[in-house]
Amino acid sequence: TEGYCATEYWFTLVCLYIGFGFQTYLTSQFLTILVEMSISGQRFREEVRTAGEYMRHKGLPADVRDRVREFYALKYRGKKVFDERAILSRFSTPIRQEILNFNSRELLIFVPLLRNCPSEIFKGFARAFENSVHSIGEDVFLENDDAADEGLLYFLRSGTADVLAQSRGLPGKYTPKPIASLGEGCYFGDVALLLDVRRTATVRCTTTCICYTIERESLLAALRDFPYVHKYMLTIARRRYQRIERLSIAAESAFRDPGESRSLEDVRADPSNVDEEDAQTDFYKGHLEQL
Numbered sequence: 001t002e003g004y005c006a007t008e009y010w011f012t013l014v015c016l017y018i019g020f021g022f023q024t025y026l027t028s029q030f031l032t033i034l035v036e037m038s039i040s041g042q043r044f045r046e047e048v049r050t051a052g053e054y055m056r057h058k059g060l061p062a063d064v065r066d067r068v069r070e071f072y073a074l075k076y077r078g079k080k081v082f083d084e085r086a087i088l089s090r091f092s093t094p095i096r097q098e099i100l101n102f103n104s105r106e107l108l109i110f111v112p113l114l115r116n117c118p119s120e121i122f123k124g125f126a127r128a129f130e131n132s133v134h135s136i137g138e139d140v141f142l143e144n145d146d147a148a149d150e151g152l153l154y155f156l157r158s159g160t161a162d163v164l165a166q167s168r169g170l171p172g173k174y175t176p177k178p179i180a181s182l183g184e185g186c187y188f189g190d191v192a193l194l195l196d197v198r199r200t201a202t203v204r205c206t207t208t209c210i211c212y213t214i215e216r217e218s219l220l221a222a223l224r225d226f227p228y229v230h231k232y233m234l235t236i237a238r239r240r241y242q243r244i245e246r247l248s249i250a251a252e253s254a255f256r257d258p259g260e261s262r263s264l265e266d267v268r269a270d271p272s273n274v275d276e277e278d279a280q281t282d283f284y285k286g287h288l289e290q291l
Contacts, residue, residue, distance in 0.1 A: 040080035047081060048072055067135040074133045074210060100126040107212060110185035111155055112280035117229055124222025125214055134159075134209045140189075143167060145199040147192035151216040154189045156182055159209030160283075163188070164202040165251035166244065174255055176202065177264060179247035180275065183283030191244075193219065194237040200244050236277055243273055 051072070055065050088096045104126045107114050114122050132154070134140055140154065141147075143166055162178035182188055182203070192199050193216045214222075223230040250267040267273060278284050 040082055043081035044076055044079045070135055071133050104129050107155055113277055121222050121226055128214045128218030129212045132211045132213050134205045136205055136207055138205050140203040141199050143199055143202045147199055152189055152213040153193055153219055155187045155212040156184060157210045157212055158184055159207045161203050161205045161209055164204060166201060166248040168248060168252055177251045179251060185281035185283055186278050190237045191241050194234050200241060
């Protein structure tokens with residue numbers, strides 16, 4: 001009996017120690033998650049507070065402050081700020097790539113170019129994607145901007161924007177008209193990056209836009225092993241360059257001669273002025289149904 005009681009005693013003691021250790025581990029993991037959530041939320045609040053103090057110090061107008069608040073609301077929807085680059089750097093390459101692919105997976109649905117390309121190109125893009133948020137009325141970039149300054153290609157995740165006709169040295173009273181509309185699934189900025197020219201037109205947001213962006217170096221690196229895709233994108237960029245020229249001339253003619261028999265809208269509707277990539281997006285197909 002004494003032997004049995006001693007065995008039972010030690011067995012119970014070991015189980016208690018194991019249970020206590022397991023409970024301690026679970027509690028520490030739970031507390032770690034809570035602390036991380038608290039830190040990320042605190043970072044968000046700190047960024048918003050710092051931005052608010054800066055805007056008050058500079059005396060920025062109310063509409064600018066509203067746009068900044070909208071930026072934070074869209075950029076950080078969960079009201080949390082993470083150092084994603086630092087977090088991902090701790091993972092192995094396969095896990096990091098899987099996470100990056102997952103984060104930008106929606107582009108495979110919306111962007112025909114990515115949907116039709118080899119998966120390796122999308123993986124290369126996913127490794128370099130960054131997010132950008134642009135408010136309604138904001139110019140993503142301006143005609144004649146030097147693309148070398150920021151060198152970004154934009155994939156439009158949500159929102160709409162207009163491509164404006166070139167100013168072409170016309171007097172100040174001339175207001176460039178929209179010559180193309182962009183929406184979910186469209187990509188833009190490729191003309192300057194791939195043809196090594198300045199921005200050929202201004203792109204202005206007509207609603208709040210959320211974009212994925214990729215730098216020129218990362219774009220070319222992802223295309224290096226796929227010269228036929230690079231060649232295709234160059235062809236699209238050249239056609240866009242020529243199309244912008246044609247439509248800008250039509251916009252200038254409409255400005256100089258308002259009674260021009262063929263309106264800018266008619267010129268835009270001409271099949272030769274329809275963008276091959278944009279035409280494959282759901283946005284473009286829906287836009288046609290509304291006309």
